[in-house]
Amino acid sequence: MSAAAATRRGVPEASVARLPGYLRALTALAADGTLSVSSEELASAAGVSSAMLRKDLSHLGSYGVRGVGYDVDRLSSEIAAALGLTQDWPVAIVGMGNLGRALAAYRGFAERGFRVIALLDRDERVVGEVVAGTRVRSTADLPALVEDDGLAIGVIATPPEGAQEACDELVDAGVRSVLNFAPVVLSVPDEVVVRKVDLSTELQILAFHGQRLAVAEAVAP
Amino acid sequence: MSAAAATRRGVPEASVARLPGYLRALTALAADGTLSVSSEELASAAGVSSAMLRKDLSHLGSYGVRGVGYDVDRLSSEIAAALGLTQDWPVAIVGMGNLGRALAAYRGFAERGFRVIALLDRDERVVGEVVAGTRVRSTADLPALVEDDGLAIGVIATPPEGAQEACDELVDAGVRSVLNFAPVVLSVPDEVVVRKVDLSTELQILAFHGQRLAVAEAVAP
DNA sequence: CACTGTGAATACCTTCACAGCA
DNA sequence: TGCTGTGAAGGTATTCACAGTG
Numbered sequence: 360m361s362a363a364a365a366t367r368r369g370v371p372e373a374s375v376a377r378l379p380g381y382l383r384a385l386t387a388l389a390a391d392g393t394l395s396v397s398s399e400e401l402a403s404a405a406g407v408s409s410a411m412l413r414k415d416l417s418h419l420g421s422y423g424v425r426g427v428g429y430d431v432d433r434l435s436s437e438i439a440a441a442l443g444l445t446q447d448w449p450v451a452i453v454g455m456g457n458l459g460r461a462l463a464a465y466r467g468f469a470e471r472g473f474r475v476i477a478l479l480d481r482d483e484r485v486v487g488e489v490v491a492g493t494r495v496r497s498t499a500d501l502p503a504l505v506e507d508d509g510l511a512i513g514v515i516a517t518p519p520e521g522a523q524e525a526c527d528e529l530v531d532a533g534v535r536s537v538l539n540f541a542p543v544v545l546s547v548p549d550e551v552v553v554r555k556v557d558l559s560t561e562l563q564i565l566a567f568h569g570q571r572l573a574v575a576e577a578v579a580p
Numbered sequence: 581m582s583a584a585a586a587t588r589r590g591v592p593e594a595s596v597a598r599l600p601g602y603l604r605a606l607t608a609l610a611a612d613g614t615l616s617v618s619s620e621e622l623a624s625a626a627g628v629s630s631a632m633l634r635k636d637l638s639h640l641g642s643y644g645v646r647g648v649g650y651d652v653d654r655l656s657s658e659i660a661a662a663l664g665l666t667q668d669w670p671v672a673i674v675g676m677g678n679l680g681r682a683l684a685a686y687r688g689f690a691e692r693g694f695r696v697i698a699l700l701d702r703d704e705r706v707v708g709e710v711v712a713g714t715r716v717r718s719t720a721d722l723p724a725l726v727e728d729d730g731l732a733i734g735v736i737a738t739p740p741e742g743a744q745e746a747c748d749e750l751v752d753a754g755v756r757s758v759l760n761f762a763p764v765v766l767s768v769p770d771e772v773v774v775r776k777v778d779l780s781t782e783l784q785i786l787a788f789h790g791q792r793l794a795v796a797e798a799v800a801p
Numbered sequence: 802c803a804c805t806g807t808g809a810a811t812a813c814c815t816t817c818a819c820a821g822c823a
Numbered sequence: 824t825g826c827t828g829t830g831a832a833g834g835t836a837t838t839c840a841c842a843g844t845g
Contacts, residue, residue, distance in 0.1 A: 373813080374814095378784070379780065379781040383763060397826070405765065410817070410818095411816080414815075414828085416828090417829070421827080421828065423828075425821075425825080425826050426822070426823050426825045427825080427826065428825095442788045442791075443790060443794075444784065444787060448790060461678050461679055465679065465779070468779070468783070471780040471783065512787075536786040536790045537786075550793065552789040558777070559689065559691070559694070562733065564596055564597055565733055566664045567599070569664060569732055569733070572756060572771065594837090618805090629838075631839070634806065635807080635836090635838090637805095642806065644804080645804085646803080647802065647803045647805075648803080649803095649804070649805085
């Protein structure tokens with residue numbers, strides 16, 4: 360079964376979310392010169408159980424060798440293909456506040472093959488400024504970016520008030536994948552995929568666990 | 581049943597992760613002067629189904645009124661209490677690179693009641709620098725921060741190579757909650773809770789969905 | 802009477818345990 | 824023999840649908 364076929368049949372969302380972790384672990388192994396790896400070793404490097412790793416990989420196809428393990432390069436390619444990383448996914452960052460500027464300067468995008476092709480802001484006073492070596496453009500340029508440069512992913516780093524508007528502009532221009540850093544619920548058509556990164560939500564979840572621990576200790580110190 | 585009792589019995593992790601969203605929606609409603617809200621309205625504001633909202637809230641206790649809805653203030657308090665937000669959770673950010681500086685300048689922490697009490701770096705050349713109005717301190721100060729200032733949450737914003745070391749220093753000093761921005765799997769003792777925020781993982785998941793969409797359109801345009 | 806709270810049904814995810822193969 | 828790939832079992836999360844109630 361090809362990766363594309365597996366994709367059409369549907370890899371469970373939970374598996375998809377772990378594939379990047381496997382890919383990262385494989386990249387580290389390849390850098391160390393490791394050629395072959397068992398599910399046990401790879402799972403431990405990625406922080407999951409070996410059974411889960413094997414089940415996840417089985418959704419992509421069977422790329423392992425019984426009694427031996429997985430070829431590091433081969434498996435890397437297959438996972439990259441399943442994730443769609445063989446093509447490029449031009450990214451635009453919308454909102455040049457603190458967070459937007461930090462994201463613009465962040466090297467992690469390029470390292471994993473995502474090209475940031477535009478920095479955008481709706482405020483005309485910010486447009487034209489140079490951030491991380493790139494001139495900030497107007498959100499009005501979005502349709503052209505999609506049309507001419509194949510813009511595929513929009514990162515929303517605006518304040519909460521401007522997030523829905525930024526999102527609408529992205530969607531109207533034809534962007535179908537959005538990474539949202541603003542602490543709001545975005546409404547989008549069904550075909551658009553939104554993922555959310557929210558720092559204060561994460562801290563609140565940590566607070567919950569911190570409290571739970573404190574309560575447990577008070578009961579049984 | 582009190583919130584503390586519910587906590588001990590265990591609120592499902594998936595529910596906990598949604599509570600911050602409910603709290604945010606309730607805060608917005610309160611700011612609008614809304615006094616009472618139905619599960620339908622609140623769920624829609626938080627981007628979930630009403631059945632899921634009611635099930636989630638049922639894990640905390642029954643704070644609604646049948647035939648009417650929920651009192652906005654009351655429910656806010658109960659959720660805040662369940663999340664442990666009635667006490668404060670001092671935060672330290674470790675790693676003053678691009679991301680660390682952006683996080684230091686980010687106002688979202690303070691707005692949701694998390695006080696950033698220290699900015700840390702292990703590099704002596706960075707220590708002493710002033711970032712976002714605060715003097716950067718050495719990670720060697722960690723034990724004192726926990727002891728004297730009740731430091732409870734550590735945010736790791738170091739490069740990947742330094743993340744495990746930063747984590748170990750936090751844990752050794754007594755921090756039990758860690759928010760990790762570095763793209764590595766951290767190993768910690770059982771009692772420490774780690775949550776991960778990884779931008780390139782999120783982009784890779786978006787790439788997967790973008791590709792899936794493209795394949796679907798090629799098959800049935 | 803409208804809305805909550807919840808058992809029952811369903812869907813999804815993870816773990817187990819072993820058959821099957823190099 | 825040693826490891827993968829996978830059915831079956833066990834858990835967890837979500838949705839349904841309605842009894843219960845202010």
